[in-house]
Amino acid sequence: MEGTSTETTQHPYEHHIAPPGYDVTSVERWATEPDKRPGRTAFQRDRARVLHSSALRRLAGKTQVVTPGTRSQVWDASPRTRLTHSLECAQVGRELGAALGCDPDLVEAACLSHDLGHPPFGHNGEQALNEFAEDCGGFEGNAQSLRLLTRIEPKRFVTSEASGDLVSVGLNLTRAALDAATKYPWPRGAHPADPKSPKFGVYDDDRPVFDWVRQGAPGTRTTFEAQVMDWADDVAYSVHDVEDGLHAGHIDPNCLHADPERQEIFAVAVGRYVPVDTDPAELGEALDRLLDQEWWPHGYDGSAVAQARLKDATSQLIGRFCLAAEGATRAAYGTGRLTRYAAELVVPHAARLECAVLKAVADRYVMQRAEQERLRADQRIVVAELAEALTARAPDGLDPQFRALFDQAPDDRARKRVIVDQIASLTDASARSLHARLTG
Numbered sequence: 034m035e036g037t038s039t040e041t042t043q044h045p046y047e048h049h050i051a052p053p054g055y056d057v058t059s060v061e062r063w064a065t066e067p068d069k070r071p072g073r074t075a076f077q078r079d080r081a082r083v084l085h086s087s088a089l090r091r092l093a094g095k096t097q098v099v100t101p102g103t104r105s106q107v108w109d110a111s112p113r114t115r116l117t118h119s120l121e122c123a124q125v126g127r128e129l130g131a132a133l134g135c136d137p138d139l140v141e142a143a144c145l146s147h148d149l150g151h152p153p154f155g156h157n158g159e160q161a162l163n164e165f166a167e168d169c170g171g172f173e174g175n176a177q178s179l180r181l182l183t184r185i186e187p188k189r190f191v192t193s194e195a196s197g198d199l200v201s202v203g204l205n206l207t208r209a210a211l212d213a214a215t216k217y218p219w220p221r222g223a224h225p226a227d228p229k230s231p232k233f234g235v236y237d238d239d240r241p242v243f244d245w246v247r248q249g250a251p252g253t254r255t256t257f258e259a260q261v262m263d264w265a266d267d268v269a270y271s272v273h274d275v276e277d278g279l280h281a282g283h284i285d286p287n288c289l290h291a292d293p294e295r296q297e298i299f300a301v302a303v304g305r306y307v308p309v310d311t312d313p314a315e316l317g318e319a320l321d322r323l324l325d326q327e328w329w330p331h332g333y334d335g336s337a338v339a340q341a342r343l344k345d346a347t348s349q350l351i352g353r354f355c356l357a358a359e360g361a362t363r364a365a366y367g368t369g370r371l372t373r374y375a376a377e378l379v380v381p382h383a384a385r386l387e388c389a390v391l392k393a394v395a396d397r398y399v400m401q402r403a404e405q406e407r408l409r410a411d412q413r414i415v416v417a418e419l420a421e422a423l424t425a426r427a428p429d430g431l432d433p434q435f436r437a438l439f440d441q442a443p444d445d446r447a448r449k450r451v452i453v454d455q456i457a458s459l460t461d462a463s464a465r466s467l468h469a470r471l472t473g
Contacts, residue, residue, distance in 0.1 A: 052076060052136045054372040058249065059209035063183065063242055064191045064202045076138040079210040083145045086204065088186050092116035092148060094460025096155040112277050115148050115155075118270060122147065126265030129355045133362060133378075134370030135258050142206070143213035143262040149186075150177025152457040153464040154412040161416035162453060163231070169449045170236045175216050177457050179235055182206060182214065183242045185454060187434065202242075209373065211246045213258035218247060225253045238450070250374070257371055260378035268354045271388045274395035276347050279333045284398045286331050289324060301401075302393035307386065316393075319386035323350075350391070357384040415468045416456065422471035423452045430471050431455050 051060045052074050060075035068078065083089060092115035113121075123144035130140030151174040152158040162172040182203050189205040192198070206214075217224075217234035220243075224230035235243040250256075255263070278284040288294040298320070299313040307316070323329055328349045333339050361379040362371070399405070427448070428436040435455040442448040459467065 050074075052139075054134060054370040055136065055139075055209060059373065060207045062205050062207055063245060064189060064205050066189065066205065074136070074138065075207050076136050076142065076210065079204075079206045080138045080142040080145070082188060082204045082206065083142050083149075083182075086149070086186050086188070088149045088181055088458075089116065089119065089145060091458065091460055092119055092151075094462055095151060095153055096157075096461055112281065113273055115151060118273065119145055119148050121273060122262070122265050122269040125269050125351060125355065126262050129265060129359060130258060130261045132355075132359050133257075133261065133376075135261060135372055139209055139213055140258050140261055140265075142210045143258055144265055146178060146182060146210075146214040147216065147262055147266060148174070148178070149181050150174045150179070150457060152177070152416070153459045153461045154409075154416065157409045157412050158416050158464075161413045162420070162456060165417065165420040166449065166453045169446045169453070170238075171221055171231075171233075172453055172457070173217075173221070173231065173233050175232070175234050176221075176236050176239070177454075179211065179215060179243065180239050180454070182211060183239065185458070208246055208248070209256070209258070211242075212250070212256050212373075213262060215246070215259055216255065216263055218243075218250065218255055219253045223253075236450075238447075254374065256373050257376050257378060258373070264354075264358055264378060264380055267388055267392075268351055271391040271395070272347050272350045272354075274399065275391050276343060278395050278399040279330060279343060280335075281399070283402065284394065286329075286333065288398075289320060289394070295320065298390065298393045298397050301397050302389050305396070306389035306392045311386075315386055316390055319383065320390045322383070323387055323390070354384050354388060357381050415465060418472055419456060419464060419468040420452065422468070423455065424449070426471060427452060430467060432458075 051057055062075075073081075095115040123141045126144040127137045127141040131137040152162050152172075154161075156174075159172060159174050166172040183206075184201055184203050186203045187201060189202050190199045191202055193200050212218075215234050217232045219225065219233055220235050220237065220240070221233045222228055224232060275284065279286070289298075295317060296313070299316045302316055303309060303311050303313065324331075326349065328342075328346050330339075330343045330346045333343060358378060358380045361381050362376065365379050366376045423430050428439045431439055431451070432455060435451050435458075438454070439448055439451045442451055456464065
């Protein structure tokens with residue numbers, strides 16, 4: 034794909050003027066293209082492309098914690114979806130990034146992009162798809178996000194010099210935007226600390242564009258903007274998952290004072306949200322620091338006053354975590370503009386422990402409910418049976434976009450990857466609908 038373009042002459046508005054703190058290579062695109070109008074920065078264009086993408090809109094129908102459309106809440110508060118989470122992550126990341134000297138549009142584009150590749154049914158669907166895709170490179174939501182941004186989402190096509198065919202370059206974002214959206218800049222099995230880790234950021238057949246994105250990058254180090262995005266993601270979902278759990282009546286704040294309940298929370302956190310050698314006493318101190326804040330929600334009855342207090346608590350928590358990272362990073366790197374590979378985001382150990390405790394609270398009281406496990410078991414069956422049915426019947430059942438890719442695929446491995454791409458693009462509801470049609 035590199036070096037191919039339908040453009041034969043350079044548009045007068047095509048330019049490579051990098052925003053302050055960024056060099057020319059940061060704003061380059063895989064396929065050169067003109068700007069439609071002058072006055073916008075390259076990163077403003079990136080943000081607009083992600084914001085207007087159909088992939089972002091589909092996140093409205095994908096599970097965050099509470100499945101969209103369920104009515105299990107005690108109080109009628111609409112639970113978050115992947116879309117609302119992404120918008121909230123973008124708001125947190127944009128402000129934190131701007132405070133540290135990042136281009137705010139670049140950080141926001143990365144935050145809006147970070148969950149685009151997640152399949153229906155959240156991490157549960159991700160695990161089921163990974164099992165199905167084991168023999169064609171596996172499945173990982175972050176690798177799928179890169180694939181979607183650079184190949185699947187139809188926005189820009191170029192003419193291949195080799196075949197003369199039109200090929201998609203996805204949203205054709207800048208190098209800096211794609212790099213900022215990459216949490217795990219390594220292929221499957223190449224985690225720098227744990228080769229057995231399921232986390233990776235690129236499939237083998239997406240290596241050309243990935244290698245282009247990572248030109249000049251120091252090994253497997255993530256960009257500063259990606260680190261801001263990652264912390265914004267942690268902050269947003271840890272705080273808001275607890276808020277949703279309180280709204281739904283699944284979390285009783287009084288339980289956080291009872292020792293047996295606390296020990297269960299810490300057991301969830303260790304190994305999942307903090308290293309296995311973490312002393313539970315440290316987690317207890319982190320939880321107590323939060324409980325001792327005057328704004329902490331010690332009760333919730335669904336009243337307007339309680340809703341306002343809970344909303345204030347979420348704001349206080351987000352500010353607490355972001356200010357901790359901002360202050361520690363500035364103490365380490367000074368007051369200058371921090372971008373790309375010029376710095377590392379410094380998050381104090383105490384803040385990471387507090388964030389981890391919140392994640393464990395939501396995990397223990399929301400995700401580990403018996404009805405949630407029954408729902409997850411059913412979701413895994415839907416994904417597995419849908420994958421089996423599409424394998425047997427494809428191209429029947431595939432959307433026109435994926436049907437064409439299936440027909441063009443050179444071998445069974447490539448055809449299976451198309452089926453994975455199709456399933457990953459579905460919302461929770463459309464996955465169930467297609468499953469019912471193909472298996473009924």
